[in-house]
Amino acid sequence: MKLSPAKKKKKIKRAKYKVWKVLSAYIRIKYADKDGYVTCYTCGKKMYWKKMQAGHAIPGRANDILYDEEIIRPQCRRCNIMQQGNLHIFAVKIMEEKNKQGIDGLKWFKSKIYNRHSVNYSLKELHELIEKYKNLLVKEVKKRNINIEEVKTFLNMKIKV
Numbered sequence: 001m002k003l004s005p006a007k008k009k010k011k012i013k014r015a016k017y018k019v020w021k022v023l024s025a026y027i028r029i030k031y032a033d034k035d036g037y038v039t040c041y042t043c044g045k046k047m048y049w050k051k052m053q054a055g056h057a058i059p060g061r062a063n064d065i066l067y068d069e070e071i072i073r074p075q076c077r078r079c080n081i082m083q084q085g086n087l088h089i090f091a092v093k094i095m096e097e098k099n100k101q102g103i104d105g106l107k108w109f110k111s112k113i114y115n116r117h118s119v120n121y122s123l124k125e126l127h128e129l130i131e132k133y134k135n136l137l138v139k140e141v142k143k144r145n146i147n148i149e150e151v152k153t154f155l156n157m158k159i160k161v
């Protein structure tokens with residue numbers, strides 16, 4: 001069955017939202033302690049993963065920035081929204097992380113900013129991303145004292161465990 005362009009657009013929009021929801025939960029739990037508490041990357045405030053958000057080191061929610069794990073870290077609402085990402089702190093910290101990995105942080109960050117390209121994800125690709133991040137999420141949940149049912153409710157999605 002062929003979908004009308006309007007229906008397809010709606011499906012894509014919904015799938016994009018779902019990718020972000022799973023990816024955001026994955027990032028928060030990946031950086032959480034064994035009980036699910038996570039520290040804001042830019043101000044150090046500690047909160048339960050569900051109350052935290054996930055923010056980007058580079059502004060703009062378009063295209064490839066949105067799902068680039070390398071530049072996404074847990075952030076509190078205050079830093080992410082009210083302080084518009086606290087990007088000056090975010091950038092310095094994420095460059096330091098890369099330096100520690102033996103990579104020139106400044107070069108890496110510059111390439112992240114300047115090598116952006118436009119991506120038009122197909123519905124199939126978006127569904128693959130949802131599955132990819134669901135699997136990564138489950139792995140991180142299992143390492144901690146976090147109830148998978150709580151995660152399912154939060155996402156409002158089915159997850160195979």
Ligand SMILES: [Zn+2]
Pocket residue numbers: 040041042043044045075076077078079080
């Ligand atoms: Zn914060």
